[in-house]
Each structure stands twice: as structure tokens, then as C-alpha cells.
Amino acid sequence: MDWTDEAIVLSTRRHGETSAIATILTREHGRHVGLVRGGAGRVGRAVLQPGNRVHARWWARLEDQLGTLNCELARAEAAGLLVDARRLTCLAAACAVAAMALPEREPCPAVYHGFTGLLDSLAGTDDGTAGAYVRWEMALLAELGYGLDLDHCAVTGRNNDLAYVSPRTGRAVCASAGEPYRDKLLRLPRFLLTGETPMPQEVVAGLTMTGYFLTRHVLTIMPSARIRLAEILAGGA
């Protein structure tokens, strides 16, 4: 068993004095775990920061073994985000959600490519990073089989004036049909339909919506970094 792949570091746990057990998201092999010798050392720690892009090689004698990982740094994404609280929390939230939500060793290229897009957005200077994060969580839900259907109203079949999402089915509901049930429905932020740069309160609504479906279907508990991200964005809304 031996493969090489592009990957994103999701988390690292110290193992002994100098080694680490790293969780990475690979392009073709999904979420994978492996022992990184020297991963807890001075050089290894810098490479294995969550969010960093690496060239990974994994090998083991048998497929069901933990295996050994060798990670060579491709792009140090984390280092560029350390001074920006919002972007850093966004990165930490994405890594934590991916590490907890994705099944191990199941290829999910769409989530990987979505994640690289999110990293590019975080490394850039535009204001749309929080919106990109919400879209990435929606792609994650879709990859896991809990995609939201935002094309048509579940009640009328219309594809305009969509304003809510049903918490039971994950389908969009238009404003007129959803008005009597507005307290029970989730608000559908407009930027998810139009692709425009979202206002802060719309991002908060998006996080509430994806967070609801993540905790309902995928996660037993919401990672603290994801909770903090929602708090930070709500504070700025």
C-alpha cells in the first residue's frame, strides 16, 4: 500500500515525543490519517499546521493499518492568516468540520476542490470569504448526501422569490407560501441564489442554515471553532 496525493492538513495530534498523528484531506483518497515521524518536531509542526497544503505520501504493509505519512509543504496557508481573527477562525472551523464530518478513506474530490477554493478565498483580499465558507458547507452537505434543494419552491414550484428553507426536507420555500410558517422555517440568504457578495447578517443566516443541517445529519456536536466563527460574524453583523 503506497500512494502519493495532494492534501490539506486538517488536524494533528502529538504521538510520543517527536511524532504526530495527522489527519489530512486528500484529493483522491478522501480524509486520511497517518503517523508522521518527526511531526511534533520544530520543522514538522510548522508543516502540519491546519490548512496547509502538502504533498502527501502514505504507505503501510496492509491497507487497514494506520500507516505512515510523509508530508512535504506545498503552500503554507495558515501562516498568512495568523494575524486576521476572522479568516483564521474561518480556517479553523473548516478544518474542524471536515475532520469531524467526512468519512475516513472515502474519496470526496468535490469537498477537496471546494476546500482549495475556500483557501484561495481566505488568502485573497476580497470580502466574500465568509460567503465562500457557507457555500463550502453546503457543498459538504451535498457530498454527504444531505444536499439542499434551492432551485424551486417545495410548495408552489416557483423558482423566484425564494426566501426560506424547510428544516425537515432541506428544500426552498418561496416568501408567500412560507410566510404563515416563518417562525418554523430557516431563512434562505439571498447570496446563495444570486452569487453576490453577502452582507454580514446574510452570512449569519447562512451559517445558521448549514449549521442546522450539519448538527441534524452529520455532527454529534458542533466544533467549538465553528461556534466561534458564528459568534464573530454575528458580532460584526
Added chain:
Amino acid sequence: MSGPEIERLIKLLARLPGLGPRSARRAALTLIKKRADLLAPLRSALTDVADTIRTCGVCGNFDTQDPCAICADPGRDASVLCVVQDVADLWAMERAGAFRGRYHVLGGVLSALDGVGPEDLCLEALVARASEAAVVEVILALGATVDGQTTAHYIANRLQAADVSISGLAHGVPMGGELDYLDEGTILAAMRARRPV
């Protein structure tokens, strides 16, 4: 090979950082060979430390007195607090001799996957200390890692209500570091933190 007492000593030594079973065996043998010079003084030192060690109720440092020698030192600048992750970091700062203020040991950093939340850190005491009238600056001396800097931002947010200036350690090229040998992350951080010469 040897009696149960010596085997027990070797097993306990092997649990110390930096020592494996073989090096622990060598250390035990050295202690046994130099009973008068090493073993007896070591036993005495261990007993003394075990009897007197305390966690400082003010900053979280380890010392044989409470408050610790740093907190009790009137020559220290009480207006500046340096927040560190662990006692090892406090000792590193003291070794450097670059700081003459007081410390606050957090006892860890926030970690989403390890389940370390704000309630697991010594944060309330920090907020209370930073709110004291004498304190004018809080230095966040936390690691240049995602968890370390996430914690720094969280603390900065928590201390907004306190009337103090908040600063963090610079990230960049280490002393004696040559650019050719640095990782890309360090070079990126150093470039972003560049200053006029």
C-alpha cells in the same frame, strides 16, 4: 537482570521526556554507581520539591511559595502582563531575560478537535487581572500556530472591555536563521511583519 526496586526506578525514569527504556537504564546505572554524589542529593531534591511545590494562585507558575517568586518580587513591573500557554513558556521567557513584568499561565490553548474550550483555560482570572487599574498592557506570547493565534484573538476580544493595550509577539526570521533554510510559512509571516530599517 536486576531486582524489582531497580526495575521500578528504570520504568519511572523511562516515563520522563527525552528518555526511553535504554537511556533510562543508563541513567539508573549512573545513579547507582554515583550513589553519594548523585542518588542521595537527587532523592533529597525530589523529596523537597514534592513537599513544597505549589501552583501560584496569582499567575499559575510552579514554585515552592505562593505567590511565586515572580509575583512576589516588588522589582517586577506590575503594569505589564505576559500571557503564556504553559509554565515551560514562562521559563523560556525568563531564560531570555527580555521581560521584567508579570506573567499569566493559561494552561493550554483553544483546540476545536481536542475539545479544549475557554472554560478549560485560566481565562476568568486573566480578565480579572487585566481589569486591575495597575495593568496597562497585556502581551499575548502564544505560539505561532493556528490554535495559539486563535486563542490570542479570542483573548484580545475578551479583554476589549478592560482598559489595556494588547500586543502579540512578532513572527519571523529567528536569530541565526538563513532564508534559504526557513520554511515558507516563516518567510511569509516575516515578510508581512517587515518594518522600516
